[in-house]
Amino acid sequence: MTRILTALLLAIVMSGCSLLPEQIDETKAWSAQKLFTQAKEAVSEGNYEQGIKLFEKLESRYPYGSHASQAQLEVAYAYYKDNEPESALAALDRFIQQHPAHPHVDYALYLKGMVNFIEDNGLLARLSSQNLSERDPRAAHEAFLAFNALVQRYPDSKYSADARGRMHYLVNALGAHELHVAHYYFTRGAYVAAANRAKYVIEHYAATASAEEALAVMAQSYGHLGMKDLQADALRVLKQNYPNSVWLSGPKANAPWWKLW
Numbered sequence: 007m008t009r010i011l012t013a014l015l016l017a018i019v020m021s022g023c024s025l026l027p028e029q030i031d032e033t034k035a036w037s038a039q040k041l042f043t044q045a046k047e048a049v050s051e052g053n054y055e056q057g058i059k060l061f062e063k064l065e066s067r068y069p070y071g072s073h074a075s076q077a078q079l080e081v082a083y084a085y086y087k088d089n090e091p092e093s094a095l096a097a098l099d100r101f102i103q104q105h106p107a108h109p110h111v112d113y114a115l116y117l118k119g120m121v122n123f124i125e126d127n128g129l130l131a132r133l134s135s136q137n138l139s140e141r142d143p144r145a146a147h148e149a150f151l152a153f154n155a156l157v158q159r160y161p162d163s164k165y166s167a168d169a170r171g172r173m174h175y176l177v178n179a180l181g182a183h184e185l186h187v188a189h190y191y192f193t194r195g196a197y198v199a200a201a202n203r204a205k206y207v208i209e210h211y212a213a214t215a216s217a218e219e220a221l222a223v224m225a226q227s228y229g230h231l232g233m234k235d236l237q238a239d240a241l242r243v244l245k246q247n248y249p250n251s252v253w254l255s256g257p258k259a260n261a262p263w264w265k266l267w
Contacts, residue, residue, distance in 0.1 A: 033060070038068040042077065049080070054088035057081075075105050079114060086121050094121045112156055116165035119152035123172055143183050150176045181211030188223045201227035201236075218244070222253035 033041065045060035061081040065074050082097035098118045102111060122145045153169035153176075160166060188203035200223060207220035221244040228237035244251055 033063060038064055038071045038073045041067070042073045042080075045077070045080065045084075049084050049087070052087075054084045057084045058088070075101070075108060076110075078104070079110055079117075082114070082117060086117060086124075091121050091124075112160040112163040112165055115152050115156040115159070116163075116169060119149045119156065119169060119172065122146070122149035122152065123176070143180055146176050146180055146183075150180070177211060178214045178216070181207055181214035181216035184211065185216040185220055185223070188220065192223060192227060195230075197227040197230045201231070218248045218251055219253060221248075222251070 033044075036044070041060050041064040045057045045064065048054075048060060049057035058081055061077040061084065064071075064077045065081075068074055078097060078101040082094050082101060085091075085094035085097060095118060098114050098121070101108070102114050102118075105111065108114075150173055153173045156163060156169045157166045157173070184203055184207045188200045188207065191197070191203060192200035204220040204223040204227065207214075207216050208224070211217060211220075221240050225237050225240035225244065228234075228240060245254065248254075
């Protein structure tokens, strides 16, 4: 009898649960405009997760409305602010691909550059004693490509001036990164790798401050390899382009890899 009563009570409870009303989605009847406005407000207040949810609902419910494309861009910004770079980049790539003629593509490219720029922010400052040959400056490269696309396609955009300044920083950062990798190889006796990495700096970052020292690294590396002709060529180019170079006057306190000629 006890078992029967227990079974009956359980059945009643389960039946009662099924009769409970489902959780009501208060946004179900919202217009696209209200979803957009509420999402923007959430983001402005720092509630990025809520803003993202509302923007995604807007795009799902009103995919062909006037707010849909803008919602894609806004959700990318919200992901960016919420420290979700991969989601932000995915949203931006989708927006640029689906809306190549949108009037805000310039902003999308700028934001794409910024997401990558922040992702790799401080590349120069973080060049330290770590194994630099294992570092991946991909984010810096991607940031440069996005900024470059912006200034090439939209030279008069209000974002282009800032993008140019960041490109200048990135080029110098990438050149410094490659030079530090050359140092890494040199100090470990990998002179072929050091010479090749220094040559890469000269070929791709000739306008940066790293080019001068890269020539010195090349000359020293070739000297250790017994390649006297190549060493002489590197020294000649160094003297021609930087006649007053400090790297021509002896060892430097800030470069333990350096030796007298």
